[in-house]
Amino acid sequence: xxxxxxxxxxxxxxxxQEVTLRxxxxxxxxxxxxYRQTMMRGLELLIYFNNNVPIDDSGMPEDRFSAKMPNASFxxxxxxxxxxRDSAVYFCASSSPQTRFNQPQHFGDxxxxxIL
Amino acid sequence: KQEVTQIPxxxxxxxxxxxxxxxxxxxxxxxxxxxFRQDPGKGLTSLLxxxxxxxxxxxxxxxxxxxxxxxxxxxYIAASQPGDSxxxxxxxxxxxxxxxxxxxxTVNP
Numbered sequence: 001x002x003x004x005x006x007x008x009x010x011x012x013x014x015x016x017q018e019v020t021l022r023x024x025x026x027x028x029x030x031x032x033x034x035y036r037q038t039m040m041r042g043l044e045l046l047i048y049f050n051n052n053v054p055i056d057d058s059g060m061p062e063d064r065f066s067a068k069m070p071n072a073s074f075x076x077x078x079x080x081x082x083x084x085r086d087s088a089v090y091f092c093a094s095s096s097p098q099t100r101f102n103q104p105q106h107f108g109d110x111x112x113x114x115i116l
Numbered sequence: 117k118q119e120v121t122q123i124p125x126x127x128x129x130x131x132x133x134x135x136x137x138x139x140x141x142x143x144x145x146x147x148x149x150x151x152f153r154q155d156p157g158k159g160l161t162s163l164l165x166x167x168x169x170x171x172x173x174x175x176x177x178x179x180x181x182x183x184x185x186x187x188x189x190x191x192y193i194a195a196s197q198p199g200d201s202x203x204x205x206x207x208x209x210x211x212x213x214x215x216x217x218x219x220x221x222t223v224n225p
Contacts, residue, residue, distance in 0.1 A: 004159070043160075043205065043215040056212065091159050100147040101209035102167065107159025 002026070004108035006092050012114045018080040021111045024073055025094030033105060034067055034077050035091040043091075049075065050097065082115045089113070118143045120208055122216035129196055130224050137191040137219045139206035144184050146208045151180050151191050153202040154218070160205065164191070196223045 005024040013019060025032050033048040047057040052069045060067070064083070069075040079086055089112050093105040119142045129135055139149070148167045152160040164173045164180040166189070172181040179192040193200055203218040 042217045043207075045213045058212070093159070101150075101207075101213045102148055102165070104150070104162035104165055105160070107161070109157070109159050 004092055004094050004106055006090075006108035006111050008111060009109065010112045010114075012116065013082060014116050015083055016081045018078065019082045019086075019113060019115075021077040021090050021092075021113070023075045023077075023092030023108060025075070025092070026106055027073070028096075029094035029106070030072070030097040031095045031103070031105075032069060032075050033093040033095075034075070035093065036061075036088045037091060037110070038088045046077070084115045087113055087115050118146075118208060118210055118212070118214040120206060120214050120216040122204075122206060122219050124219060125217070126220040126222075128222040128224065131196060131198060133196050133223075134192070134194050135196055135221075137193070137204050137221070139189040139191070139216055141187045141189075141208045141214075143210055144187050146184065146210050148209050149180075149182050149189050150207045150209075151178075151189075152205045152207065154205060155202050163204075193221075196221075198223050198225050 007022045030051050034046040037043045046059040047067045048055055049069045067077045089110045091107050091110045093107045095103040095105045121140045123138045150165045151163045154160045166173045166182045177194040182189045200223050203220045205215055205218040207215045
């Protein structure tokens with residue numbers, strides 16, 4: 001089992017640029033989650049999908065953030081335009097079909113994003 | 117708004133010691149509570165998940181308890197080992213999934 005795969009592992013870019021983070025969930029997992037982790041705010045759930053459909057995006061901080069899941073094996077998180085305060089580690093996680101977060105989630109190793 | 121607090125923020129113990137990590141939450145209307153560990157530079161690893169109807173869950177040397185009415189959970193680690201060194205986070209699910217800030221555990225050989 002390859003686990004959840006995130007790319008890139010590190011991204012450094014200048015403010016105003018578009019940033020795209022990618023995630024490949026574990027095969028057979030129907031739920032996918034995007035998180036952001038910072039020293040100031042800890043770990044925050046941004047959005048999650050069930051069966052490729054966004055269920056709750058209330059954690060997405062601003063309209064500059066968008067997430068898509070075009071198929072069961074791929075998801076993206078985009079930030080456009082990026083700002084220095086978006087600097088964080090972004091995690092993707094997947095799980096078996098879940099309701100009310102009742103299934104263990106499997107996390108990728110994250111993308112460390114730095115906006116200069 | 118749900119708030120999750122973990123005490124202590126950091127803990128250092130000698131190898132072999134039994135220890136307890138604490139997690140408290142302000143809104144008892146939760147569906148479940150989870151404990152995770154996070155190693156430096158890595159994502160989270162799910163350790164234990166307790167449904168709201170359960171009182172505890174065990175996996176190997178780990179035991180997690182849940183007292184929903186008082187808004188508390190504990191993670192008990194028996195016979196700690198240096199490999200247990202990591203940050204441990206709890207998360208509660210209500211309308212959303214809310215994480216505590218974690219306890220950084222160091223087990224010294």
